[in-house]
Amino acid sequence: MNFEEHAGKPLLKAAGIPVPSGGVATTADEAAKIAGPLGKVAVKAQVPTGKRGKAGGIKIADDAAAAKAAAEAILGMTIGEHVVEKVLVEQATAFTREFYAAVINDPETKGPKILFSTLGGMDVEEAAEQDPNAMRGLAVDIRKGPALADVKAMLAGADLGGVEDAVADLLMKLYDAYAANDAELMEINPLAVTDAGGLIALDCKFTMDDSAIPRHEETAKSGTPDKLTGLEAKGKELDLKYIELEGDVGVIANGAGLTMTTMDVVRHHGGTPANFLEIGGESYTKGTEALSLVLDNPKVKSLVINFCGAFARTDVMTDGILKAWEELKPTLPTFWSVHGTGDVEAVAMLKERIGVDPLPDMSAACKAAVEAAKNAGDAK
Amino acid sequence: MIIRGTHRVIVQGITGKQGTFWSERMMEYGTKIVGGVNPKKAGTEHIGVPVFGSAVDAMKGLADKGDGGGFDVSILFIPPMGAKAAALDAIEAGAKAVVCLTEHIPVQDVMYMMAAAKERGVKIIGPNTAGGVTPGECFTGFMPAFNEKIFRPGNVGIISRSGSLGTLMCLNVVQAGFGISAFIGIGGDPIIGTTTRDALEALDAFEKTDAVVMVGEIGGAMEEHAAEYAATMNKPMAAFIAGGAAPAGKKMGHAGAIVMGNKGTYQSKADALSAAGVAILDTPMDVGPVLKERMG
Numbered sequence: 001m002n003f004e005e006h007a008g009k010p011l012l013k014a015a016g017i018p019v020p021s022g023g024v025a026t027t028a029d030e031a032a033k034i035a036g037p038l039g040k041v042a043v044k045a046q047v048p049t050g051k052r053g054k055a056g057g058i059k060i061a062d063d064a065a066a067a068k069a070a071a072e073a074i075l076g077m078t079i080g081e082h083v084v085e086k087v088l089v090e091q092a093t094a095f096t097r098e099f100y101a102a103v104i105n106d107p108e109t110k111g112p113k114i115l116f117s118t119l120g121g122m123d124v125e126e127a128a129e130q131d132p133n134a135m136r137g138l139a140v141d142i143r144k145g146p147a148l149a150d151v152k153a154m155l156a157g158a159d160l161g162g163v164e165d166a167v168a169d170l171l172m173k174l175y176d177a178y179a180a181n182d183a184e185l186m187e188i189n190p191l192a193v194t195d196a197g198g199l200i201a202l203d204c205k206f207t208m209d210d211s212a213i214p215r216h217e218e219t220a221k222s223g224t225p226d227k228l229t230g231l232e233a234k235g236k237e238l239d240l241k242y243i244e245l246e247g248d249v250g251v252i253a254n255g256a257g258l259t260m261t262t263m264d265v266v267r268h269h270g271g272t273p274a275n276f277l278e279i280g281g282e283s284y285t286k287g288t289e290a291l292s293l294v295l296d297n298p299k300v301k302s303l304v305i306n307f308c309g310a311f312a313r314t315d316v317m318t319d320g321i322l323k324a325w326e327e328l329k330p331t332l333p334t335f336w337s338v339h340g341t342g343d344v345e346a347v348a349m350l351k352e353r354i355g356v357d358p359l360p361d362m363s364a365a366c367k368a369a370v371e372a373a374k375n376a377g378d379a380k
Numbered sequence: 381m382i383i384r385g386t387h388r389v390i391v392q393g394i395t396g397k398q399g400t401f402w403s404e405r406m407m408e409y410g411t412k413i414v415g416g417v418n419p420k421k422a423g424t425e426h427i428g429v430p431v432f433g434s435a436v437d438a439m440k441g442l443a444d445k446g447d448g449g450g451f452d453v454s455i456l457f458i459p460p461m462g463a464k465a466a467a468l469d470a471i472e473a474g475a476k477a478v479v480c481l482t483e484h485i486p487v488q489d490v491m492y493m494m495a496a497a498k499e500r501g502v503k504i505i506g507p508n509t510a511g512g513v514t515p516g517e518c519f520t521g522f523m524p525a526f527n528e529k530i531f532r533p534g535n536v537g538i539i540s541r542s543g544s545l546g547t548l549m550c551l552n553v554v555q556a557g558f559g560i561s562a563f564i565g566i567g568g569d570p571i572i573g574t575t576t577r578d579a580l581e582a583l584d585a586f587e588k589t590d591a592v593v594m595v596g597e598i599g600g601a602m603e604e605h606a607a608e609y610a611a612t613m614n615k616p617m618a619a620f621i622a623g624g625a626a627p628a629g630k631k632m633g634h635a636g637a638i639v640m641g642n643k644g645t646y647q648s649k650a651d652a653l654s655a656a657g658v659a660i661l662d663t664p665m666d667v668g669p670v671l672k673e674r675m676g
Contacts, residue, residue: 143495340530
């Protein structure tokens with residue numbers, strides 16, 4: 001789960017990292033009110049995406065009236081695919097340098113990694129182009145946390161102009177914020193060196209591990225839920241992994257890998273998938289809900305149902321789909337491929353209840369579904 | 381590591397519904413399950429094997445029985461928030477390998493398990509794996525090993541991040557007239573104990589394996605790392621990468637299956653493997669003809 005800047009910064013502050021004073025506004029008047037006592041402020045669009053500055057979503061304002069005008073300009077603008085609904089109004093900070101600091105989950109070392117670079121205030125990719133060696137890293141044993149001496153050793157030789165100890169101390173605190181909040185990513189970019197020689201976090205990018213949300217219910221309330229279409233929201237309510245796509249061939253399969261592959265094979269045969277929908281694992285009893293979800297999408301012209309049972313029993317999944325089928329009596333051209341645990345029972349069930357034989361393999365089923373969708377399109 | 385019929389196995393969470401069902405299937409197939417763990421049912425017997433309060437107790441209790449020692453492998457049928465403690469228990473007990481089937485374990489818990497396992501030289505398989513099959517010997521997890529149409533014994537080794545897709549690949553290999561030497565399900569999480577490359581090295585060293593089929597997925601860099609090893613192998617190899625049709629920036633069911641910017645893409649993986657001499661399969665159905673051609 002992603003957290004916008006205004007929701008991430010309090011977590012930094014709680015770990016003892018300085019952040020600018022300010023508040024969140026959803027109207028220009030609120031922005032002016034927050035700016036009043038702060039003097040010169042930065043007005044920043046709050047959207048869960050990068051490149052806000054380049055899109056014009058960050059403006060500096062000298063006083064409350066200017067902050068109001070800036071908020072008026074920013075609220076309602078579209079950045080990436082997000083409409084700006086709120087701005088963060090913060091006291092502007094005079095600074096001399098911009099660094100980059102982060103803690104990530106690193107698949108290579110299978111542990112946390114602290115990252116630091118003196119090239120901050122720009123994209124990581126951009127910085128890497130400028131100097132591929134600027135990024136320093138420290139792999140951490142999560143059982144012990146980082147040792148200050150190791151953090152200092154990581155920073156050795158970096159041109160920090162006298163704030164070495166402050167940076168090392170800040171990285172220790174950043175790690176605390178990462179660990180305390182089950183972060184996948186806890187990033188400060190830019191980490192500014194103020195005119196007074198202190199450090200301050202001018203941005204915060206925080207992503208919480210979705211699997212850890214159950215143990216951070218309070219914090220998770222301030223996160224930004226994924227933007228869902230109506231059908232995706234319905235899928236989520238049913239606890240199904242459903243992603244709406246552009247095409248017209250509906251897909252139901254079990255397991256993430258098999259579902260992705262079904263989409264790939266639909267595309268291989270010249271079609272375009274209408275959705276990702278998997279009912280494997282714990283959801284294998286949800287065939288009924290899955291079928292109605294696919295049928296609710298008006299773009300769908302044909303359907304491929306592809307089961308290869310391991311943990312998920314194909315007879316249970318097939319029975320679930322057939323229950324919905326018998327109730328809804330859809331006319332949608334549908335093609336089945338059924339193999340694995342419970343396949344003998346599943347195939348017999350299909351024959352007996354709806355008089356259907358599965359195709360010999362998923363490629364044949366996908367091909368038939370792609371042709372049916374094309375024919376349905378031509379007929380209109 | 382490849383789990384064999386001679387390995388002594390315990391199941392943590394053996395008394396639960398899924399733990400019971402799949403332990404019975406594993407025993408029927410030939411997996412040497414010698415005990416189980418449930419702290420609330422220590423001292424009882426379940427489906428014919430003793431239940432211990434912990435894996436540490438199981439190691440000692442089984443050794444004291446004197447019929448062949450403690451255990452080699454523990455399989456975890458444990459809910460996400462309890463998985464870390466269960467894995468640490470198995471590691472502490474001195475397991476050689478821990479098969480972690482659980483999906484949705486917090487990643488920081490997984491990393492903790494990995495650090496402890498590394499220190500003690502314990503292999504972790506998973507998390508978020510459907511397990512493994514050594515056809516004709518044993519299986520671990522929830523794989524349809526007993527289905528002869530899918531897991532006929534033979535000489536092709538299979539690696540997969542996904543259980544369902546791996547099962548499909550085995551089916552296609554068997555339909556093409558080949559058999560399976562070992563199926564290694566490595567799991568769909570972003571951080572896993574046995575990587576694609578680790579599994580590839582295990583199959584390269586496994587005398588029953590003459591060819592390898594790798595089933596990869598978009599996301600991460602594991603297929604690229606495996607390609608470096610594949611370039612050094614003499615055994616023929618084919619690979620299918622799932623998710624070429626998936627949109628960028630969205631998790632496709634597996635937490636590990638996500639394309640970020642230009643990282644983790646289908647093309648990056650296909651290019652790396654292709655350059656290492658691996659045959660890239662357009663669809664899983666192409667595996668038969670490719671194996672026939674490459675295995676002569």
